[in-house]
Amino acid sequence: MFKSDSLTLDSKKIKDFINKESNPFLKKSRNNFLKKLGEKKFNIKEEYKYTPLKQSLEKKFSLEFKIDKNIPSNIEKKILPYIVNDNSVYQIITLDGKIIKKFSNIPSKISFKNFEELDKKEKKILHQYFGENDDSDSDVFSALNGVLWSKGLFIYIKKNQIVDNPIIINNFYTSERNIFSSQLRNFIFMEKNSKLSICELDCALASNNFNSNVTEIILEERSELDYFKIQNDKNNSTSFNSTNIKQKRNSISNTFTFSFSGDMIRNNLNISLIDESCYCNMYGIYALNDDSHVDNHTSVDHIQKNSISNEHYKGIMNGNSNGVFNGKIFVRKEAQKTNAFQSNNNIILSDNAKINTKPQLEIWADDVKCSHGCTTGQLDENAIFYLQSRGINKDKAVSILINAFFDEIIQKINQNIIKDKVHKILSSKIESYLNEH
Amino acid sequence: MSEESKIIKEFTSKEYEHGWSVNLEADEAPIGINDDIIKFISKKKEEPRWLLEWRLEAFQIFKKMEEPDWANLNYPKIDFQKIKYYSAPKQKKSPKSLNDVDPELIKTFNRLGISLNEQKKLTGVAVDAVIDSVSVATTFKDKLLELGIIFCSFSEAVKEHPKLVKKYLGTVIPRNDNYFSALNSAVFTDGSFCYIPKGIRCPMELSTYFRINAANTGQFERTLIIAEDSSYVSYLEGCTAPMRDENQLHAAVVEIFAAKNAEVKYSTVQNWYPGDENGKGGIYNFVTKRGICFGNNSKISWTQVETGSAVTWKYPSCILKGDNSVGEFYSVAVTNNYQQADTGSKMIHIGKNSKSKIISKGISAGFSQNSYRGQVKIMKRAKNSRNFSQCDSLLLGNKCGAHTFPYIDVENKSSLVEHEATTSKIGEDQIFYCLQRGIDEENAIALIVNGYAKEVLKQLPMEFSVEAQKLLSLTLEGSVG
Structure with a gap:
C-alpha cells in the first residue's frame, strides 16, 4: 500500500x-x-x-480509485468551437487522450497515434525508450502516472523529416473530481535531422477536473x-x-509554457543534455489573477561539454494568485565550456498576490x-507617468507596459498562428486586470 | 594546463597554521548528554534555578527534534553521546587581572596573535577570550564600564546582570528554533555578553576569540548583544582549533537585539581547523546567528570570512521588524580539500521601507563543495521594502562544486527584490592581461581573487580586515610558486 501525505492508494485495486x-x-x-512508488523516498516537502x-487535493477530489468511462453526450457540440479551419496547421483533437479522427x-506520413495502434517498428522504438526518461524517480505524480495512465499519444518523426506546419493538439477532459481518471502519457521520438513544432492546449469539459500528463521526448x-x-x-x-526532454548531439529544443488560467497548475520541465x-x-509566461x-x-x-541553455520566465500576479518558480x-x-543562463522576472499587481521563486x-x-x-x-510609476504626460490614459499606459514586459518572450515564438493565439489571450487577460483595478 | 594544475595542487595542499594544541589542565565533564550533565554544567557555573530549568526544557525539546538533512552536506551522523559537553582550563581562582591568568594560557593567546595584555592599548580592541567552554579573560572592562557598556563573559553576565539576561535570552533564537539551537540552549557553557546603553557609541571594537583546545570536546558558546536606542557597536569574533584526527562539534548561538536607531556590526573571521588534505578531522560548525532590528531605523550588518571547518552550516540572518530598518550580509567563503560549506543569509522583512543587501562570494578548490543558501522574505505589511542579493562563485579546478539555493518570497505589490548569481573560473583573458603587464601568473591569481573578494573585505573593521587579507593571501601563498 502506497501512502503519502495526501494520497492513499488501494494496492489491490491497483494490481487488478x-x-x-x-x-x-x-x-x-x-x-x-508501482515498485518505484513504494520504494522511492520522494522529497515532497x-x-x-x-x-x-x-489541502487542495483532499478537499476537492475523490481519492477513491476508479476509472469512469461515462462520456457526456453533447461532446461534439462543445468541441466544435475549438476546431480551426486553417490549412497552415495540423490539428489533433483528443478526448481523454483518445484521438478523435473525425476532427483531426x-x-x-507522420506517425501520430494512440499506443494501441502502433506497428512493428513503432513498437520497437517504444520498447527501447519508453518509461526511461521521465522524472518518476523524484516526482510522485509522475510515478503515479506511470502506473495509472490510461491513454497516450505516440509521435514518431522519421529521419530527415521536416514537418512543415505546426501541429496543434487540443486535449479535452471529461472527468470530474477524480484524481485517477485523466492520466495521460505521451511519447515523442525524433530521429536525426528532423524538425517539428507542436502546441498543446488543455481544456476540461467538466468543472473540477484533475489531469496529469507525462511526456517523454527524445531528440536524436x-x-x-x-x-x-x-x-x-x-x-x-x-x-x-511533466515534460521530459533528452537531447543528443547538436539537437535544439525550444519550449514555451504559457499559463493564464487554472485553479492549480504544476509544470515540471526537465531537460537533459546528454551529449x-x-x-x-x-521560455515561460504566467499571467494570473483570482485564485490561480x-x-x-x-x-x-x-x-x-559545449552545450548552451537559456531560460527566461516572466510572470504577473494579480488578485489572490500565487506564482511559484523553481x-x-x-x-x-x-x-x-557550458553556457547556462537563467532569468526570472515578476510583477505583483495586488497586495494579496504572492510569488515564491528559487533559482x-x-x-x-x-x-x-x-x-x-x-x-x-x-x-x-515613472513610466506610467511618462505615458500619461503624453496624453495616453492610465489604463492604456498600464496595458502598454504589460505588453512590453511580455513581448520579449512572445517575440521568440516563431509560429505566427501560435503567436496570435497567445497575443489574443494576453490581451483579454490585461483587460481583466484593468477591470479589477 | 600543467601550470594551472600545479598551482591548484599547491593551493590545496597548504597547511593549517593554528594546528597546535597546548597542554592545559582541564576540568571536564564526563562524556555524553543527559539531565545530569546539564545539571552538572549549571552547577559548575553557579547558575540560578530559572536558567537550569530553561536548559532542561531545551533538552526536552532537543530530544524530540530530528537532525536536519536538507543542507547540501555529507557527513557521518554525529553521536551526541560521545561528546564532552564541558571542559574548562583549570584555574585556581577566577583571575582578577592578567597577572593571575595561567601563563600557559597567555602563551596560547600570544601564539594566536591576540593581545590580552592591556598594556598594548594601541590596538584599541577589547577582547573576551574563550577557551573550550569558558571565558578566560576580558580586557578593557573597566574603561567600558565607565560608559555603562557591559562587556563580559556570559556566565559573569548571568551572575551580575541576571535581569538583562533573562529578558533577552532566547528571544531572537528560541530554543525550539532548530536542532542545534536546542542543543546549544541545553548545554551552552560560556560566551560573550554585550550591552550598549541608550545613546552610547562604543568607542572601540569589541572582540571575542574562541578556541577549542581539549580533545573530544564540543564547544557550545552563546553570545548575546543588546544595543539600546541610538547606540552603536562593532563586534568581532575569531576562532581557531588544534589539528586532531577526529571531528569536533561546534554549535554556537549568537543573538543580536537592536532597538530604535541602534546599529550593530558583527564581523567574523572563522578559521576553525578544516581537516587534513584527505578530509580527515576538522570541526563541524553548526551555528545559528540571528539579529532582530526591533526598533525603527535600526541596522544590523553581518560580515563573515569563512576559511575553516570541515563542515559549515551557518546562516546569519536579520529580522527587519522596525520600519526603515536595514539588514546587511557580506560573506567570503573559501573551501578547500574536502571541506563543505552550506552558508548564506536570511532576510525577513516585516517593517515598512526596510532594506537589505546580501553579497556572497564563494571560492571552491580541491574536492570541496561550497553552497550558498539564502532566503529573502517580504511579508505583506513590509511595504516599499527593498532587497538586493548577489552571490558569485569562483571555481578553482574541476573536482569541486559550487551551488546556489536562493529562496525569494514576496507578498506585497510595492516591494522590489533583485537577485543575481554567477559562476565562473578566473578568466584566461584576465590572467593574460596581467601577464602582459609583467605580473606573473601566481601574483595575477592573487590579485584577481583579492579583487573578487574586496567588496566583502572592505566591510571588515581595520584590525580584522588586515587579518582577513592576511588569511586570504596565506591561502593564496600556496598557489604562488
Whole structure:
C-alpha cells in the first residue's frame, strides 16, 4: 500500500488494474513504476513546498480509485468551437487522450497515434525508450502516472523529416473530481535531422477536473523541436504536467509554457543534455489573477561539454494568485565550456498576490559561464507617468507596459498562428486586470 | 594546463597554521548528554534555578527534534553521546587581572596573535577570550564600564546582570528554533555578553576569540548583544582549533537585539581547523546567528570570512521588524580539500521601507563543495521594502562544486527584490592581461581573487580586515610558486 501525505492508494485495486493491461511490455513497465512508488523516498516537502497538495487535493477530489468511462453526450457540440479551419496547421483533437479522427487532420506520413495502434517498428522504438526518461524517480505524480495512465499519444518523426506546419493538439477532459481518471502519457521520438513544432492546449469539459500528463521526448542528433503548452482553462481544473526532454548531439529544443488560467497548475520541465553541443531554450509566461496557483519547476542538466541553455520566465500576479518558480541548472564535471543562463522576472499587481521563486545553480565544472537573475517588482510609476504626460490614459499606459514586459518572450515564438493565439489571450487577460483595478 | 594544475595542487595542499594544541589542565565533564550533565554544567557555573530549568526544557525539546538533512552536506551522523559537553582550563581562582591568568594560557593567546595584555592599548580592541567552554579573560572592562557598556563573559553576565539576561535570552533564537539551537540552549557553557546603553557609541571594537583546545570536546558558546536606542557597536569574533584526527562539534548561538536607531556590526573571521588534505578531522560548525532590528531605523550588518571547518552550516540572518530598518550580509567563503560549506543569509522583512543587501562570494578548490543558501522574505505589511542579493562563485579546478539555493518570497505589490548569481573560473583573458603587464601568473591569481573578494573585505573593521587579507593571501601563498 502506497501512502503519502495526501494520497492513499488501494494496492489491490491497483494490481487488478495493472493485470488488465494486455501488452506485456506495458504491464511490466506499470509494475516497475508501482515498485518505484513504494520504494522511492520522494522529497515532497521541498519539491512541493509552495504548492499545498494536502489541502487542495483532499478537499476537492475523490481519492477513491476508479476509472469512469461515462462520456457526456453533447461532446461534439462543445468541441466544435475549438476546431480551426486553417490549412497552415495540423490539428489533433483528443478526448481523454483518445484521438478523435473525425476532427483531426494528421498527414499520413507522420506517425501520430494512440499506443494501441502502433506497428512493428513503432513498437520497437517504444520498447527501447519508453518509461526511461521521465522524472518518476523524484516526482510522485509522475510515478503515479506511470502506473495509472490510461491513454497516450505516440509521435514518431522519421529521419530527415521536416514537418512543415505546426501541429496543434487540443486535449479535452471529461472527468470530474477524480484524481485517477485523466492520466495521460505521451511519447515523442525524433530521429536525426528532423524538425517539428507542436502546441498543446488543455481544456476540461467538466468543472473540477484533475489531469496529469507525462511526456517523454527524445531528440536524436541535429533534430529540432518547438514545444508549446498553453494553459488557459477556466473550469477550475487542476493540472500536473511533466515534460521530459533528452537531447543528443547538436539537437535544439525550444519550449514555451504559457499559463493564464487554472485553479492549480504544476509544470515540471526537465531537460537533459546528454551529449555535446546541445542547445535548449526554455521560455515561460504566467499571467494570473483570482485564485490561480501556478508552479513552474524546471531543470536543465548539462552532462557533456559545449552545450548552451537559456531560460527566461516572466510572470504577473494579480488578485489572490500565487506564482511559484523553481529553476535548476546542473553542470556536471564533464560539461566544460557550458553556457547556462537563467532569468526570472515578476510583477505583483495586488497586495494579496504572492510569488515564491528559487533559482538554483549546482555546478561541478570550472570552465563554465553560468548566471541567474531574478527580480520582483511592480510596474514603473515613472513610466506610467511618462505615458500619461503624453496624453495616453492610465489604463492604456498600464496595458502598454504589460505588453512590453511580455513581448520579449512572445517575440521568440516563431509560429505566427501560435503567436496570435497567445497575443489574443494576453490581451483579454490585461483587460481583466484593468477591470479589477 | 600543467601550470594551472600545479598551482591548484599547491593551493590545496597548504597547511593549517593554528594546528597546535597546548597542554592545559582541564576540568571536564564526563562524556555524553543527559539531565545530569546539564545539571552538572549549571552547577559548575553557579547558575540560578530559572536558567537550569530553561536548559532542561531545551533538552526536552532537543530530544524530540530530528537532525536536519536538507543542507547540501555529507557527513557521518554525529553521536551526541560521545561528546564532552564541558571542559574548562583549570584555574585556581577566577583571575582578577592578567597577572593571575595561567601563563600557559597567555602563551596560547600570544601564539594566536591576540593581545590580552592591556598594556598594548594601541590596538584599541577589547577582547573576551574563550577557551573550550569558558571565558578566560576580558580586557578593557573597566574603561567600558565607565560608559555603562557591559562587556563580559556570559556566565559573569548571568551572575551580575541576571535581569538583562533573562529578558533577552532566547528571544531572537528560541530554543525550539532548530536542532542545534536546542542543543546549544541545553548545554551552552560560556560566551560573550554585550550591552550598549541608550545613546552610547562604543568607542572601540569589541572582540571575542574562541578556541577549542581539549580533545573530544564540543564547544557550545552563546553570545548575546543588546544595543539600546541610538547606540552603536562593532563586534568581532575569531576562532581557531588544534589539528586532531577526529571531528569536533561546534554549535554556537549568537543573538543580536537592536532597538530604535541602534546599529550593530558583527564581523567574523572563522578559521576553525578544516581537516587534513584527505578530509580527515576538522570541526563541524553548526551555528545559528540571528539579529532582530526591533526598533525603527535600526541596522544590523553581518560580515563573515569563512576559511575553516570541515563542515559549515551557518546562516546569519536579520529580522527587519522596525520600519526603515536595514539588514546587511557580506560573506567570503573559501573551501578547500574536502571541506563543505552550506552558508548564506536570511532576510525577513516585516517593517515598512526596510532594506537589505546580501553579497556572497564563494571560492571552491580541491574536492570541496561550497553552497550558498539564502532566503529573502517580504511579508505583506513590509511595504516599499527593498532587497538586493548577489552571490558569485569562483571555481578553482574541476573536482569541486559550487551551488546556489536562493529562496525569494514576496507578498506585497510595492516591494522590489533583485537577485543575481554567477559562476565562473578566473578568466584566461584576465590572467593574460596581467601577464602582459609583467605580473606573473601566481601574483595575477592573487590579485584577481583579492579583487573578487574586496567588496566583502572592505566591510571588515581595520584590525580584522588586515587579518582577513592576511588569511586570504596565506591561502593564496600556496598557489604562488
